[in-house]
Amino acid sequence: MTPGAGCRTGAGDAAPSAMSPARATIDAAMPHADTPPAAPTTPPATRPLLTLAAPRRGKPPVHLADLAPADRAAVAREHGLPGFRADQLSRHYFAHFTRDAARMTDLPAAGRAELVGALLPELVTEVRTLEADRGTTRKTLWALHDGARVESVLMRYAERTTLCVSSQAGCGMACPFCATGQLGLTRNLSTAEIVEQVRLAAAASRDGALPGGSTRLTNVVFMGMGEPLANYGAVLAAVRRMVEPPPAGLGLSARNVTVSTVGLVPAIDRLAGEGIPVTLALSLHAPDDELRSELVPINTRYGVDEALDAAHRYFRATGRRVSIEYALIRDVNDHAWRAGLLAEKLLARGRGWVHVNPIPLNPTPGSKWTASEPGVEEEFVARLRQAGIPTTIRDTRGRDIDGACGQLAAEEC
Numbered sequence: 332m333t334p335g336a337g338c339r340t341g342a343g344d345a346a347p348s349a350m351s352p353a354r355a356t357i358d359a360a361m362p363h364a365d366t367p368p369a370a371p372t373t374p375p376a377t378r379p380l381l382t383l384a385a386p387r388r389g390k391p392p393v394h395l396a397d398l399a400p401a402d403r404a405a406v407a408r409e410h411g412l413p414g415f416r417a418d419q420l421s422r423h424y425f426a427h428f429t430r431d432a433a434r435m436t437d438l439p440a441a442g443r444a445e446l447v448g449a450l451l452p453e454l455v456t457e458v459r460t461l462e463a464d465r466g467t468t469r470k471t472l473w474a475l476h477d478g479a480r481v482e483s484v485l486m487r488y489a490e491r492t493t494l495c496v497s498s499q500a501g502c503g504m505a506c507p508f509c510a511t512g513q514l515g516l517t518r519n520l521s522t523a524e525i526v527e528q529v530r531l532a533a534a535a536s537r538d539g540a541l542p543g544g545s546t547r548l549t550n551v552v553f554m555g556m557g558e559p560l561a562n563y564g565a566v567l568a569a570v571r572r573m574v575e576p577p578p579a580g581l582g583l584s585a586r587n588v589t590v591s592t593v594g595l596v597p598a599i600d601r602l603a604g605e606g607i608p609v610t611l612a613l614s615l616h617a618p619d620d621e622l623r624s625e626l627v628p629i630n631t632r633y634g635v636d637e638a639l640d641a642a643h644r645y646f647r648a649t650g651r652r653v654s655i656e657y658a659l660i661r662d663v664n665d666h667a668w669r670a671g672l673l674a675e676k677l678l679a680r681g682r683g684w685v686h687v688n689p690i691p692l693n694p695t696p697g698s699k700w701t702a703s704e705p706g707v708e709e710e711f712v713a714r715l716r717q718a719g720i721p722t723t724i725r726d727t728r729g730r731d732i733d734g735a736c737g738q739l740a741a742e743e744c
């Protein structure tokens with residue numbers, strides 16, 4: 332995610348964001364000169380390890396949301412029911428957001444509980460929910476079947492309601508400024524564990540959990556815990572469940588789903604070929620390899636230019652404007668010359684294909700990293716806009732409940 336990761340929670344849409352605190356250290360003593368200073372270094376002993384492969388753990392029970400619609404009918408038949416009962420069950424789950432067998436009176440009483448038990452097992456259990464921003468931001472900590480914990484953040488805005496979801500328990504990308512990154516990777520989430528976060532948020536929105544009364548969940552951003560494209564299969568299937576119309580799925584607009592990444596180039600190209608026009612958010616955080624390799628360790632494998640080339644290919648394949656996420660970290664990456672270099676690299680690939688979202692870094696306990704000074708932030712944004720790059724400072728909803736970008740898992744997980 333963005334400090335990008337870890338909910339990247341200001342997650343609007345424009346690159347909300349997808350989507351962590353740093354006990355790691357970069358000596359924050361870089362002058363705001365207009366020339367490139369040397370990149371800071373982080374003592375190796377304090378750095379978590381970059382991990383691409385998830386540890387093997389017991390799999391969660393199979394769930395309706397793990398199955399393509401055609402496979403659901405087969406499971407209904409295994410339970411002695413005609414295939415169309417699977418459609419009815421799917422409608423309860425994806426259209427009415429319920430897994431309560433007592434409310435499914437159109438299903439025959441005989442065998443109903445067994446079918447619901449088999450296809451809608453409880454996968455996520457609420458541990459606690461914290462509120463901020465007068466209740467319009469709600470961060471929920473979920474326990475999974477094996478005790479792993481993840482978080483999601485629900486945010487109501489004037490014109491949309493957005494959920495920031497987790498795709499992994501922990502994260503293996505080891506970004507030193509990110510709370511989630513300091514945890515390491517526990518495991519990948521299953522498709523249904525991701526969809527359940529969305530289904531529960533849709534139900535909470537409908538049921539008036541947010542101020543302003545009943546509303547519809549409109550946007551989902553993968554900017555919670557984890558690197559979504561490192562859990563590609565489960566994330567893509569979850570996206571399909573989100574955008575397919577009921578009863579196959581939840582019926583969200585693909586354009587309102589944002590998948591963020593630190594730049595796993597082969598997976599970006601694969602996503603571009605899926606035919607689902609989700610928004611791609613690239614968590615860049617630095618325009619030069621020297622610094623980016625410190626901030627985003629995967630950069631040593633896929634450098635800045637490779638990641639930007641892949642993002643541009645994504646735009647050309649899908650027509651969807653790409654969001655560049657850039658956590659502004661005081662005296663680390665917020666220099667005006669870096670804004671200029673970023674603009675240069677984006678313009679070298681064309682105009683109109685990209686939007687930049689600088690995000691003031693959310694401080695986390697015990698971290699030396701902090702947000703840029705307001706004047707520095709303004710100059711960074713001005714440099715980009717002067718170059719003709721659409722740029723929007725992303726808000727930092729939920730900062731006081733550690734629900735903002737880069738703060739997920741700061742306390743609990």
Ligand code: SF4
Nearest residue numbers: 332336502506509512
């Ligand atoms: S460590 Fe993971 S969650 Fe945190 S910013 Fe990096 S990719 Fe995102």
